[in-house]
Structures are given as structure tokens and as C-alpha cells.
Amino acid sequence: MAASIARPSGSQCPANWRRSKGRSAASRSSSPAQAALVAKHLGMVRIGLFAHRDYAARRGLPRTREELAGFALIGPDRAPSDLRLVAALAPALSHQAFALRTDSHPAQFAAVRAGLGIGPVHLALGQRAPGLVRVLPGFLIHGFETWIVMHEDPRRVARIRAVFDHLAGDLARYVAAGEEARPAAPP
Template sequence: MNCEDKAHAPQLHKYSYLKCKYAYLRMTTSARPSFDWSLVRSFLAVLDHGSLLGAAKVLHTSQPTLGRHIAELESQLGVVLFERTGRGLVPTATALKLADAARGMADGADRLARTLAGAQAKNTGTVRITASTPVAVQILPPILSQMRQALPDIQVELVASNTVSNLLRREADIAVRMVRPEQGTLVAKKIGDVKLGAFANRAYLARRSPIRQPMDLLGHTLIGSDTDTAILNGFRAMGFPASKDLFAFRTDDFIVQWQAVRAGLGIGFLASYMARTDADVVQVLPDVLRIPPLPMWLAVHREIRTSKLIRSVYDFLAGALPDAI
């Protein structure tokens, strides 16, 4: 007899009906597919990056693997989490509702991982560092070479990216940033100020008109960013009605900007530590053109600092970086 059929319910003794009802609910619960919590990490990566490709790069796995994870999670939950479109994966309303709970689970897993990391007794293992591309290319290699001599048992993974990696989700252990982290659970130490200036190759300056004041820059070939507005904002602060058309050559890659300056393409706005590596590149209007410096911060998770491994690398970088900028 079907306990859910209300037409039969009056024919059952009250005790028998409740017993039967309980058995039905227990059977329904056990029949549901078990929920695999390990799929949450894949779900959050796809949610944050909007595509299987972006999530795969962050998690160091393949798109097909992530596709299977999402399909399996949707099957286990019995819901649709993403709509497939030509522009990527668009989260459904259900996915957005689940996001906060999923992030809570991920944060709990990260706290567990940090606790285990803090229990490390040996100064061996791998430390993941993230830094902007110019810092990763120009500043860190000599420092890491010195650190290799001092801490030979530590391996380093260096993420060169101008995007801010999330230390809370263990995308990196230590971050070298030009902005101070706002998360209260991070420890940030100011390393120093990175001096900025306008620079050009001597050969370029020799064939162009002299530059005696900032206004003269408008008559020269300028190198700047495509979508980043930092340099434009600097010109506007000096009173110039600047738009990105001001730059004859535009790229958001600072290393490409640097190489364009070295090649004599025009005048670029760079960190002084880069210009020091090429004697043919000189600063333009060093005593007149004042560009506010950028602060450099060394950030690490508060709990991770209890790890001897992470602490060793953090302390080494904190001691070496000030002299390099």
C-alpha cells in the first residue's frame, strides 16, 4: 500500500501509517545521490572566472575535467548551475544562491590547509609567490637566486600577473603588490616606494626636439597603456586634457612598454628600477616632472605566517626587496 496515497491513509491504523510514512521518507533520503564536496572547488572556480578555460588555468587542470565536475555536481544536486552560451558559462539563479554557502565551505577547507601548513616542522617544500609582471621579470630573479643559496631546500612557484591573486583562496602563499590588501586576515608590510619617471632612449632624444618642460612632451611620441588609465590620470592631474589618443603606441603589458622605450620608439613612463638596467635609457625632465611613487607591499595570510616554510621566504623577501627598488 502506498503511504503517500491519501485515499488509502484513512484505512491505516494511526501507528501503522506513521511507521509506513517514516519508512518512506527514510527510503527517499537514502535514494538521493550522495553529495561530493570536492566538486565545490571546481564550481567556485567556474563561477569566478566565467568559463571552463579560465577556471582550468587557475586550478591547473583541463577543461574536460572541469566540465565533468560541473555536470556531476548538477546531477548530484538535481539542479542546473550554468547556462551554456557563446560567451561562456552564465550562472543560474540557483548557482548564485549556492555561492555563499560554497564559499563558506571553501574558506573552511583553506583554514584547515593553513593549520596543517603551520604544523610543518621542516623548512622544505614549495612556496607560491605572485607579483606583477615587471617585478617578476626584473626584480625577483636576482633575489630568488640569492635565496636559493640561503634556502636550498625550498622550491618556488612564481606567478607573474598584473591581476591581484587571492591569498585567502591559496592562489598564492605570498604576494608582492602595489596596493595594500584590504582583507583583515592578511598581514601586509610596506617594503618601500617604487619611483616612477618618463624615460627614453638616447638615440630617440638625439633625433627629436628638446624637452624643457612637461608641455613639450605633447610634441613627442608617447608610449602608454591601452585600457589602464593610471598614466592618463597622471597627465590630467597636471592639467592636460588627455585621452588615450595621446599615446602613439599603446599596450597594457609593461614589459612591452619597456622594450619599446629601449628600442627608441618613444617616451614611456616606467619604474626607475627598470631603467637602471640599460645605460642607453635616460630619464626625461627628472627635476621637473614629478610622478607620485607607487608603494610596494608584501602580503601573506596571518595564519600562514606560523609556517616555518612560508615565514622563511617571507622574511627573506622582506629583507631583500627594499634594496632592489
């Protein structure tokens, strides 16, 4: 792909595109409504619970959602949408049930990888992260549709279209990887 970006096939960026702010592709979790956008639906990103195998060896793993309160949980602090999700999925869990609370999803993932407890991770990411095991494999926390979009004007520029197509392909493979099941670790 790098060669096609570095050596375009005679295409030049339209003058109005060079001055515009909408030069890049973006991922979205909802279908774009704007008519001037080119969009490709990639599928649904699914989120489940994971723990590091060292944590599972020390503490064991819950067999039911009700047992989650007895484990070190990693989750949201103040993000309203994340807190509503927790309340809907596990009403018995209070805000205080979380051993580590942060609204940063990358920080939650880092804490799970460090073996600090059980937390939410994209299935595709958790399934390939060394040392992580799925907790309550039949339980999905959430799923969201994923789209990649760009403005319609630059789509005819070979370099931009190559990047868009490359990103769409990689993201579609990532989303599809989250649809495969991974067995839980032994208790």
C-alpha cells in the same frame, strides 16, 4: 636561501595550509585591511619618464612638460586609471599624442628600451637599464606604496618565512633604488 628552502629545520606545513589557496606571498599597492595577513611596508615605487639614449640623440629631449607633445610618446590605450593619470599630469596631451598606445606596462618598457619614444618606467628599473636616460628628471608621473603580504598561518613555516623575508629584502632594495636621482642626458 636555496638551502634553507630545500632543508627546512624540522618545520612541516600545517595540514590546513596545504589545502588552502593562499600559500604565496603577494605584493600590493595598498595597505592590507584583512586581519589574517602579515604585511611588510616596502616603500613607494616611483615612476618617471625615460627614453633610450639613441632616441635622445635623434630627437633631443623636452625641457618642459608642455614640450612633450612634440615627441613620440609611449603610453596607455584604454586603461581608465592610466588615462586619468595622463589627463591630470599633462592636460594638453590628447589620446592621439601617443605614438604607441598599449595598456601593457611591460610592452611600454620594451618600447622605451627599443628607442621608440619617451614613456613611463619605474625609476629603479630605468636607472639601471642600459641605454636609458631620464627625461624631465624633476617630474614624477606617479608613485604607489608597495607592501608584501602573506597569510598569517604559513608564516611559522621556516621555508615560507625564508622566501617571504628574501622577497621583502629584494623588493625593499628595488624600491629604495628608485629614490636615488639620475641625471638627464644632455639635449
